[in-house]
Amino acid sequence: MRTFEEMYNYVKDLPPKTIAVAQAADEDVLEAIKEAHERGIVKAILVGDKEKIERIASSISMPLKYHEIIDTKSNLEACREAVKLVSEDKADILMKGLVQTAEILRVVLDKEIGLRTGRTLSHVAVFESPYNRLILLTDAAMNIAPDLKVKIDIILNAVDVARQIGIDAPRVAVLGAVETVNPDMQATLDAAILSKMSERGQIKGAIIDGPLALDNALSVEAARHKGIISPVAGNADILLVPDIEAGNMLYKAITYIAERRIAGIIMGAKRPIVLTSRADSSEAKFNSIMLASLASNV
Numbered sequence: 001m002r003t004f005e006e007m008y009n010y011v012k013d014l015p016p017k018t019i020a021v022a023q024a025a026d027e028d029v030l031e032a033i034k035e036a037h038e039r040g041i042v043k044a045i046l047v048g049d050k051e052k053i054e055r056i057a058s059s060i061s062m063p064l065k066y067h068e069i070i071d072t073k074s075n076l077e078a079c080r081e082a083v084k085l086v087s088e089d090k091a092d093i094l095m096k097g098l099v100q101t102a103e104i105l106r107v108v109l110d111k112e113i114g115l116r117t118g119r120t121l122s123h124v125a126v127f128e129s130p131y132n133r134l135i136l137l138t139d140a141a142m143n144i145a146p147d148l149k150v151k152i153d154i155i156l157n158a159v160d161v162a163r164q165i166g167i168d169a170p171r172v173a174v175l176g177a178v179e180t181v182n183p184d185m186q187a188t189l190d191a192a193i194l195s196k197m198s199e200r201g202q203i204k205g206a207i208i209d210g211p212l213a214l215d216n217a218l219s220v221e222a223a224r225h226k227g228i229i230s231p232v233a234g235n236a237d238i239l240l241v242p243d244i245e246a247g248n249m250l251y252k253a254i255t256y257i258a259e260r261r262i263a264g265i266i267m268g269a270k271r272p273i274v275l276t277s278r279a280d281s282s283e284a285k286f287n288s289i290m291l292a293s294l295a296s297n298v
């Protein structure tokens with residue numbers, strides 16, 4: 001797939017999913033749900049402040065008769081009710097509404113009602129690139145400072161998503177500030193180990209190489225200019241960032257500077273979780289719902 005339009009052409013033929021939205025009282029969230037419902041992708045259980053949900057829905061001419069509303073009095077209660085709907089198999093997808101990321105993720109990780117599976121949970125973003133293909137970015141939102149073991153899990157979650165968008169053997173660029181190993185830069189040491197593990201078949205399903213700087217990960221020209229011989233350089237499908245700061249800034253640069261379309265979900269939980277920034281557009285939220293619908297196949 002090269003674009004979100006192409007993703008829609010695939011997702012529209014999947015059976016519609018039920019999505020539980022934690023604090024749905026937000027215009028962009030409801031716009032995204034409205035569009036996803038009109039296009040046959042989901043029906044929703046809207047958890048949150050009922051009065052506000054009804055007021056916003058009316059202001060955007062969104063019929064609520066197709067969806068269920070569960071009234072809650074606080075964001076925490078909304079997160080708990082929405083997560084419970086997914087853990088009790090009453091919903092196929094969880095969506096973060098107008099709540100903080102850490103707040104919903106803490107409930108997702110709750111041992112009693114949460115969505116743990118024993119796997120590492122991580123964020124996978126997908127964006128339209130100027131290279132005529134969808135590219136994945138991970139982890140911009142959940143794991144703060146992943147160590148080597150967690151980075152392997154983060155790669156594997158992204159590989160699952162890559163397969164769903166038609167990339168069977170994704171090329172993973174382990175990003176750093178430079179493309180040579182510098183013992184003072186932990187990101188480059190981890191990148192070298194991940195590359196060797198990939199080369200020796202210890203991590204399967206992807207071709208991993210690094211350290212690569214962002215320019216030579218994505219641009220064949222930049223890689224050639226720097227004389228980098230690599231199976232990934234210039235053609236990366238997945239960008240693995242060293243930590244949440246790098247990932248989050250890259251995610252926001254993609255949307256606010258490059259103005260590219262983007263989607264984001266959490267993988268590794270019992271079900272996919274739509275997780276965008278509260279400030280992301282309704283289009284980004286809609287694209288994320290599509291991506292979560294696709295990722296439900298994993």
Ligand SMILES: CCCC(=O)SCCNC(=O)CCNC(=O)[C@H](O)C(C)(C)COP(=O)(O)OP(=O)(O)OC[C@H]1O[C@@H](n2cnc3c(N)ncnc32)[C@H](O)[C@@H]1OP(=O)(O)O
Pocket residue numbers: 101102103105106109119120121122140141142143144244248251264275276277278
């Ligand atoms: C990209 C657009 C969207 C955004 O901009 S999002 C904004 C930036 N993101 C954030 O602010 C969230 C960053 N992450 C966090 O705040 C925290 O890591 C998070 C997710 C809230 C968890 O923190 P805490 O509640 O302090 O958890 P903790 O580290 O003490 O661990 C508690 C238990 O949970 C487990 N856990 C934590 N992260 C996990 C993971 N990724 N996968 C699987 N399990 C995980 C952890 O092992 C621990 O388990 P146990 O209780 O020891 O059994």
